[in-house]
Amino acid sequence: MMEDSTKSGIAALIGRPNVGKSTLMNHLIGQKIAITSRKPQTTRNKIQTVYTEERGQIIFMDTPGIHRAKNKLGEYMVTAAAKTLDDADVILWLVEPTDHIGSMDEQVIKLIKHAKVPVILVINKVDRIKKDMIPDIIRLYEREMQYDDIIAVSALQGRNLDTLIDAIFRYLPYGPLYYDEDTITDQPVKQIVSELIREKVLRCLGEEVPHGVAVTIEKMEERGNGVTDIEAVIICEKESHKGMIIGKKGAKLKEIGSLARADIEDLIEGKANLQLWVKVRNRWRDSDVLVKNYGYDIKKV
Numbered sequence: 001m002m003e004d005s006t007k008s009g010i011a012a013l014i015g016r017p018n019v020g021k022s023t024l025m026n027h028l029i030g031q032k033i034a035i036t037s038r039k040p041q042t043t044r045n046k047i048q049t050v051y052t053e054e055r056g057q058i059i060f061m062d063t064p065g066i067h068r069a070k071n072k073l074g075e076y077m078v079t080a081a082a083k084t085l086d087d088a089d090v091i092l093w094l095v096e097p098t099d100h101i102g103s104m105d106e107q108v109i110k111l112i113k114h115a116k117v118p119v120i121l122v123i124n125k126v127d128r129i130k131k132d133m134i135p136d137i138i139r140l141y142e143r144e145m146q147y148d149d150i151i152a153v154s155a156l157q158g159r160n161l162d163t164l165i166d167a168i169f170r171y172l173p174y175g176p177l178y179y180d181e182d183t184i185t186d187q188p189v190k191q192i193v194s195e196l197i198r199e200k201v202l203r204c205l206g207e208e209v210p211h212g213v214a215v216t217i218e219k220m221e222e223r224g225n226g227v228t229d230i231e232a233v234i235i236c237e238k239e240s241h242k243g244m245i246i247g248k249k250g251a252k253l254k255e256i257g258s259l260a261r262a263d264i265e266d267l268i269e270g271k272a273n274l275q276l277w278v279k280v281r282n283r284w285r286d287s288d289v290l291v292k293n294y295g296y297d298i299k300k301v
Helices: 021-029 072-087 103-112 131-142 161-171 189-205 239-246 248-268 288-293
Strands: 007-014 047-053 056-062 090-095 119-123 149-152 214-222 227-236 271-280
Touching: 007 021, 007 072, 007 103, 021 047, 021 056, 021 161, 056 161, 090 103, 090 161, 119 131, 119 161, 131 149, 149 161, 189 214, 189 227, 189 239, 189 248, 227 239, 227 248, 239 248, 239 271, 248 271
Parallel strands: 007 056, 007 090, 090 119, 119 149, 227 271
Antiparallel strands: 047 056, 214 227
16 A cells, blocks of 8 residues: 555544444454443443555544543543543544433533544434434534534444445545554453453343453463463452352353353454453452553553
8 A cells, every 4th residue: 555545543432431432443343352331331441443445544542431430440441531532633422312412421522622633423323213313413412513524323233334434534644554454453362352251241240240340361371272271360349249250150150251252262263261260359440559450551541
């Protein structure tokens, strides 16, 4: 690809929790990198993925959802989301098709209203509403600020994503590719594996265990026979949560491991021997040291 004919740049995805940022990014690049869940605040780190085609390269930055921070982990997440905007060439603000603008969306508006780069308003989840409702939703958000583009999509169904890609390329600068054409993420495999396990914890436990869960990878080594041995520790904040994660006679932990193993094997394109343990670290989300130890270092955002 020639530098004078290709475009490349960073598209930052921002929005309140649970609007579908991770789902959108996964669909756009065609592979699962960011975990998804019906629970808000699922994404904790900035996750960088790469979309490459003949027009050039888009580096997607998926950010934690903007919310009111209640602990050290929450502060890290909000800071990570805000700092992503400083590096962006274009901002994608994801919203849901509702008839009002909530307080968390108002926080996003404060962050992006005076942005020095183009802002695309992305109305996600339009598969949930009638098409004739979209103009009213657009007018609602246009009362708050002006946008360089407004696009309605369904990330879950893959609807109108080509139009979104076209819009992003329209606002990217010309320049060389940031990454090789085969690169899809800069995330270490260990980090993706730990997040896939955490996703299964969130999904398997429904509303029983809050977001006081982290996962650390203690060992990840490939054997000569093509099997990767993985030892992981699920961190929770209470003994009662530990019991829920393990389940009766270990049934819940076994379910988490089975589901996680399937995704991990898709990721590494091989067999995985996954072993899980559960440990309690009381109020770890309020500890600067433990938050950093579990992979959420505010100095690195």
